[in-house]
Amino acid sequence: MGTASKSSGAKATSHGIHGGFLRSAELYAHRPALEVPGTILTYDELRSRAMSLAASLRRATPSGGSPLTAVFAHRSATAYAGVLASLLAGHGYVPLNRTFPPERTRTMLLRSGCRSLIVDAESEPQLEAVLDLSEESLLILLPERTELSSLRSRWPQHTILGASDLEPAGNFEEKPVLPDSIAYLLFTSGSTGIPKGVMVAHRNVAHFVSLMTDRYCISEHDRFSQTFDMTFDLSAFDMFVAWERGACVCCPSDKTLINPAKFIQDVKLTVWFSVPSVGVFMKRLGALKAGEFPTLRWSLFCGEPLPAEIAESWSLAAPNSVVENLYGPTELTIACCHYRWRRGKSEEECLRGVVPIGDPFPGMDVLVVDEELTEVPPGKDGELLMTGPQLTLGYWQDPEKTATAFVVPPEKKQTYYRTGDRVRRPNEAGPMCYLGRLDHQIKIRGYRVELGEVESLLRQEAGVEVAVAIGWPVTASGAGGIEAFVMGNKLEPQTILKRLKRKLPAYAVPRRIHLLSDLPLNPNGKIDRGKLAKLLADLPQF
């Protein structure tokens, strides 16, 4: 498929998105690059680990696979070294998450065609469920392990290397990277039931990182939060924007994230980046008090609509910081629009109590269109389409879905990505405001869920022809969870839920399955989701 850039595939650059990390490692070798629970790694130490893994990948990855390496690690030094190692070895990284059901991880691994994996100690127990005896030969690197005899006898067809088998860092040779090669492949909810893999190029991320490091004047003294799992592309901001300028990535444990305020204070963060839901819960629990976070310079939010009252409360809690709302689907690389919160001024620019998504990043082009993909007049609503250097390469091995989402609108020559988001095109210089979705995609605490994916699995697992999933309860930033309805009364909701739990990430599993003998229809003969929502509202509060 076409890309927006005319110079794609031109000269190779030794840089790639890991180039910033390598430059920082030269300039700031002894400064902290990463803090994970229990360890602080300097740039030199992290580079060493990454180079050792990269050299091992180069030497031993079986041929015939995709130019991708799976990083099956979570909030550990191995996770970050693994990401860097994949990039150094000329591969894109495919993050796998042990908090996902193993079956889903298995699907992602198979579809990505990775022939190499980097696995940390805590994810290792899941290998049993993720790998298969009939698998092609894989290279599995376990840098935290030295005793491997049981694993090797269990998986004789795979090459399993532990800490003592890895190549020395000095054996690594840097090679140039093409700007259009994949930096990472992230799977996102697919409405027909199968996750879609978004291919993000080095060139895409490089543009983003360059803008962000300048906009926020990042220096080696900065300390970044790392609240997003690696399977969430916003984590790429935390890593690559920090490392570009020699800053430190501060990765909390899952437990630490239960008290985000304490984390910010203990670690003396200067850059906070999270989904708005964290702010919402902190406020509800009284943790967002004025002046609490004096060390923060920037407070950034992305992933779901940002309630105005949270922006305001946070700006008071972090009085030395600037609050910004960022917007962007994975397909447009991390984030591509931003809006700065200005106390006393921004309130009147908000729509329905939600902070605007603002203006496109420099270099990115916006089009707000009607159903025929023609531009709407200023002040009118329509679907948001965008193009520019952050337009990604499309969906992995899925030309059909790619062609549907990446289109050339009439009267235009470039390919744009159809976000499926409804926005209001501003009059003159006003900011863009988000209105909602065009389809049945919802956000649950920032995570993207295609209701169609849940419905498809419901139909399959329940053996029914009709199933409906709706986001419930509706919150300012999306939905708190999912409620499902199926037609039929001979079914066992708990059994169905158990099966869904094996295939969907926890946030996408319906909280309840309601059995109905009839699903309400609207005058067009379509399922009346409004009526179903009313059914839920009328249930005794849970």
Next chain:
Amino acid sequence: MVLSVEDVRSLVLEKLQPSLEARGLRGEDIPDNYDLLTEGVIDSMGILQLISEVEARFRITVDFEDLDPENLTVIGPFCRHIAKKSLTVNR
């Protein structure tokens, strides 16, 4: 209203019922030292959401200042902490 540990535990089990059932666990089988987070029943934000729902249901305020995350994800200490803090009741 004074909140008992049992009240809190009932509500927690009610909220987590689908997750627990999917693991083949019944509420009464869950031992006091069961760590909801490390067992994968709930994630960090889920814990925050749970605390928020407990506050709403019982109309209490949980003091977040001295919340020790290490212990809070274990069901026994979680319920005891909440019950203790409920002495500050919102009217």
